[in-house]
Amino acid sequence: MRIVVTGANGFLGLHTRTRLLLTRPDDVVVPVGRAQWEALPDLLCDADAVLHLAGYNRGDDADLADGNTALAEELVRALEAARATPTVVYAGSTYVDEGHWGADSPYATGKRRAGDVLRAWGERAGAAVREVRFTGLFGEHGRPHYNSFVATFAHLVATGGTPKIVGDRELPLLHVQDAAAALLAAMDTDEVSTTGGSEPIRPPGRPTLISEVAQRFTHMHRIYAPVGEIPALTGEFDVHLFNTLRAAMWPQAYPLRPVPRSDQRGTLVETIRVHGGTGQAFVSSTNPGFTRGDHVHLHKIERFQVLSGTGLIRLRRVLSDEVLEFRVTGDEPAVIDMPTHWTHSIENIGDDELVTSFWTNELFDPDRPDTYPLPVLTGRDRPTSAAS
Incomplete structure (x- = not known):
């Protein structure tokens, strides 16, 4: 058509x-x-x-x-x-x-x-x-201050402000x-x-209720902003609100920085903590010079954390040319959550194997994968045939 x-x-x-x-x-x-x-x-x-x-x-x-x-x-x-x-x-x-x-x-x-x-x-x-x-x-x-009060509230909470409610309904x-x-x-x-x-x-x-939106954004931000802890997402509406808040925080709030805890045995870094709901975590290894990803999600929340090696995470908002880059290594723990409507990839730019931990907020469903192949760097907005 x-x-x-x-x-x-x-x-x-x-x-x-x-x-x-x-x-x-x-x-x-x-x-x-x-x-x-x-x-x-x-x-x-x-x-x-x-x-x-x-x-x-x-x-x-x-x-x-x-x-x-x-x-x-x-x-x-x-x-x-x-x-x-x-x-x-x-x-x-x-x-x-x-x-x-x-x-x-x-x-x-x-x-x-x-x-x-x-x-x-x-x-x-x-x-x-x-x-x-x-x-x-x-x-x-x-x-904010144009499309809806929800956009305004998300912006205020993301930037340290407080939503003001006049005539709650x-x-x-x-x-x-x-x-x-x-x-x-x-x-x-x-x-x-x-x-x-x-x-x-x-x-x-x-x-x-208008006040409910303000309360949910404030609660989500209080849990999420310090170290990336995922708030309880009890339904689709919560996921939509959380993605709206994350978009308002993007990219100034990233990478998120989990706190390493070390003793004589070594160091432990928490990859993901979820207050509620279900999710899926997995680890990949990537050889030098290879790239994973080059896909985009409409709803899914996805987290990247490099455990060892050196990677370059690239993101581009759909229908835009600007590419953002984050250089991440296993030596300095960093968490980056992929925003919805941004195609993303991770490339091994080091000399050693790249080991990356991934988490999504939902179990993979082959009938509804919410994963659309779309290259970050080449063939702007021309979907490829399969996700990496």
């Missing part, structure tokens, strides 16, 4: 493009940000689907009410100019639902009108238009990767049940 993604550089756009890259590598993804907007009619030619994620969620009342509507109108004009009738999936908001506390806000007004504009075009053009209405989205790499929260999965399911029309092709799809969020 040829898939055009508007708002491609935003929070939801980047997560959706990452999911497309890793789960649908044969599709052609055309990212459209502000710099490409004027070329939209040309980019829409031969498109099979459009994921319309561009929008305003901050600004004055006019921006919120009129900006989202204008973007939908511009998309329709571009579709008509290109004479294209792809499936259009639109990222809406539960704010527009009747009875929602924000239903009369300028933001809800703009999102409601944008949906009406796209559905009207679909009826005229005989094209499928599907709206996915999202509740509060959160996850890795959200912008329960809000439904949805991890951004679950939102991306819902968009792709909506794009594949045979996987979605709708009423007359127009009933909005509403991925459910997890009802969560």
Whole structure:
């Protein structure tokens, strides 16, 4: 498929493009940000689907009410100019639902009108238009003071601040990767049940007190930050919050430094301590000049610790060119936890065998490995055939 993604550089756009890259590598993804907007009619030619994620969620009342509507109108004009009738999936908001506390806000007004504009075009053009209405989205790499209060709280806790809660209330929260999965399911029309092709799809969020998010981040950071002790992760929501916090701490907080304990017998360094949950630990040996890894995870927490030899750990965020490097040796204990959405590898750059300890927070499941081959250094964002 040829898939055009508007708002491609935003929070939801980047997560959706990452999911497309890793789960649908044969599709052609055309990212459209502000710099490409004027070329939209040309980019829409031969498109099979459009994921319309561009929008305003901050600004004055006019921006919120009129900006989202204008973007939908511009998309329709571009579709008509290109004479294209792809499936259009639109990222809406539960704010527009009747009875929602924000239903009369300028933001809800703009999102409601944008949906009406796209559905009207679909009826005229005989094209499928599907709206996915999202509740509060959160996850890795959200912008503090912009994308959500969750991103703000994670940033504050990661940098030594304290979240301030004004008007504590329960809000439904949805991890951004679950939102991306819902968009792709909506794009594949045979996987979605709708009423007359127009009933909005509403991925459910997890009802969560604002104060609960602050408390969990604070608790996780208190356990994790000193030496890398993994907090109790009792469910998927905890894992999502922990990954969000780790992303806010990355890379300034790393490597983590476990405390060596020595006596006349030698030295003991704790590789991993977990307050709760399950996990898997293993050790590998790597010959000089060889590299392991070159893969990326969407959810899995993975820890590297070199026990002997000298290794170079490289990481690159998906859809980015910048490569970070950490030189680690068995002589100076260091722990580095691989952030989600960063492809990573470890190369033996020494003259002796490299022995590395690995840990993940879940047992390996061949049916759901959450391990996507992707080189760090070569063939940018072109998945390889198998993980190392």
